[in-house]
Amino acid sequence: MAEKKNEPLDPTTMSRRRQILETYRMSKQVDPALTWWMLGSFLVFGAIGFGIFMLLPGDNLFTTIMAAIGGVMVGFLALMIVFSRRAQKAAYARLEGQAGGGARALTMLRRGWTVEEVVAFTRQQDMVHRVVGPPGIVLVGEGNASRLKPLMTSERKKHERVAADYPVHEVIVGTGEGEVPLPKLVRHLQKMGRKVKPAEITELRGRLRALDAQRPKVPLPKGPVPTSMKGMRGNLRGR
Known part of the structure; x- marks a missing residue:
């Protein structure tokens, strides 16, 4: 019990x-x-x-x-x-400070965005998540910045090989220089602008399926917060 x-x-x-x-x-x-x-x-x-x-x-x-x-x-x-x-x-x-916190914050994104959790990771629980939306492909890293940089560079090259026609962005969650604090992550992505049309997003997702088929699925560590914030989005937005 x-x-x-x-x-x-x-x-x-x-x-x-x-x-x-x-x-x-x-x-x-x-x-x-x-x-x-x-x-x-x-x-x-x-x-x-x-x-x-x-x-x-x-x-x-x-x-x-x-x-x-x-x-x-x-x-x-x-x-x-x-x-x-x-x-x-x-x-x-x-x-903040929890492994997978960035991925859970990304579930606050509205329709038109697709979040794939943990497309790459290290043994130290540094993670890279992928967001596909109006700005194109956004690789979101959370963890140690020095370990994330080579990991995100590798992921960027993989994504550019299968989706060369679409922009690929990199964002690291954190409080250091050039990093985006967790509370501002969703707003930061939304401010990136629209560089990919809705029809192109569908085509882009299709290209990425081949890349995803080669990856093992990695479950996020469980913590004291809900496994998904999607059900609470309306409450947090005041709806």
Whole structure:
């Protein structure tokens, strides 16, 4: 029974309500002030919303009722926005320093992106993941930069051989010079721009299948965070 309790949760098997509760529970472990931030945002913005609605012309009783409803709605919206932002920050904090944290962060990418986890690795758990999307091919490395550079150079050459017509980018996750911090990884990839059309992305994926067929699949190490963040993307974005 103890082993089952320690197993990572899979958000894709949860109901929407359970996802929100689990996101709140895990976020509060990293951010103990989360509850107070949510309550404070509800009260402050709820009061502002109530005051704005009270300025509307009409019957006093009707205006008061509408102002109360409007204040609750505005307060709840503010609460969810604060929850979303702080939960996302907490999620990245849990992932930082963990093997495979970069791969799990990449699951936050929207439609139009394909993430292949651990296309190359070292014995020291340095990993290279591949992302295919509007910028073309992006090789994302996480681990020791000095060990990653030759590994990523090798992967770049392999990908250029099968997809010479498409751009290949390299990104290393980290806090060093020229590296991209984990919380900014998804935004960094999205800002790379559109260099490949949707139809070309489909053709590109087809070319890469031959390369992938030669690789053994390597499972990511399990940790205290969910094995996939896809089921929680809506919660973290405030939807």
